[in-house]
Amino acid sequence: MKYNRRNFIKQCIALYGSTLLLPACSTRGKTQTYRSFSPLQADCLGAICEQIIPTDEYPGAIDSGVVNYIDRQIYIRFPELKELYHEGIQAVNSYCTSVYNKEFTALSWDDQTQLLLTMEKGELPEEHWEKASQREFFRIVRRNTMQGFYGAPHHGGNKDYISYRMMNLNYPFIAGQNRYGEK
């Protein structure tokens, strides 16, 4: 393009006009986004976590933000776990697609439970688990789910202190001064 005054003004207007597209960046109304997982991976992981801590009279793993906790920990503290999670989720879905012709999240509750029980024992077909160990994956997911559900909320899980309320924990801790010198 020839660089003349007219083109220059056109480019300036286009540049300024493009700022009007900023509202398209809005996340309003969209589902939660994660830093370590795609939405599909997060759904699958949420379903696995929900199997470990299901919703009963208290919210379960999904509603207490366990996936957010795992996502946050992988992004901030333990990036080495990202690969295991991605491969594990892929292996679970790969197995489900080959056997049930649908993904893990679409399975019935009982089928999901049975699958995870088998995975915990390390008895799922090995052809789907060439990259990751199924027992190791289950162990890590179970451990992180427990941490996310029962840990302190500032780590990303235990939303609204759900587990503290469930256990009737004294939180925030109420205690006056010690005044050990006073009689």
Added chain:
Amino acid sequence: MKKRYYILIMLVAFFIVGISSYVTWNTLYPNYTCALCHEIKPVCSKWEQSVHAEVVCIDCHGKALESVQSAKEKLNMIYTHFTKKKTFEDIYLSEKQSLAIANRCAECHQAELVAWKSGAHSASYKDIFMDVEHNKMERPYWDCFRCHGMFYDGDIDVLMTMVGDVDKWKIKETKQMNKPTISCLACHQSHHEQPRNIPYEKMDENTRATLAEKAKYPATALYMRADRRHMPSADLQKITLFEQDSLRQIIDDPNTLLCMQCHAPNTARQIGSEDDKTPTGVYEGMNCITCHDPHSNMLKTSYRNVHK
């Protein structure tokens, strides 16, 4: 010559576009500006539901070109937005920011400011941590910040030197001495969801019917230093207190529960122990703000023997 001409045009255009963009940004409703940013989306949603919904972002957070500090802070926000994947959970207020916000609060809440200044809740770091008589009884430690200086950025060893006799202990930084330890955000969350301040005659029937229910959720929240976030008073756990072995009635009032977080009993939950001020006798079951002004802590009326 032509090159110089383009550079000049470019500079003028840059200036005009910059200024007009800046003015437009500060004029538009936050949903089209600040609230586009995913990091603060949850906070903005709460703000829209709060009594401060008509107070726009810049009224409290300031404009970028207000001061060098403000420009630096806003540029850092933009840099962080584009270079780091932060979420709203990663955003915390420093003590400096919390005090700056408190100054903004005071611009409108003048009566509350005067009451707060006249009472014990405006105690400075010097008042709290340089109290020799108290320090003889209890050596200051990290948990003091739970109620005094909850926004303080360091730990007790950063704040003061405790070497030698108690009367020789001192606060390390002189500028810290006169800062307040309990500012507005200790008990208030500016973006807290709460009933909007709509005049009664303008309410529809449904709103009027639910007014009493909504009144259970006051505009107060506890800032929890350990979690670096607020917990609305209405969500605070109701606690049980004892007088010897007898169970005592504690009113189910969120504001009273908020006061009790710091005016707290010992771990055995004995009424009247440590800092506990739970009303007893004929006053049992009363809430704190029936008698006390919440900001100055002073008595509204004359009561005797309310506390054990």
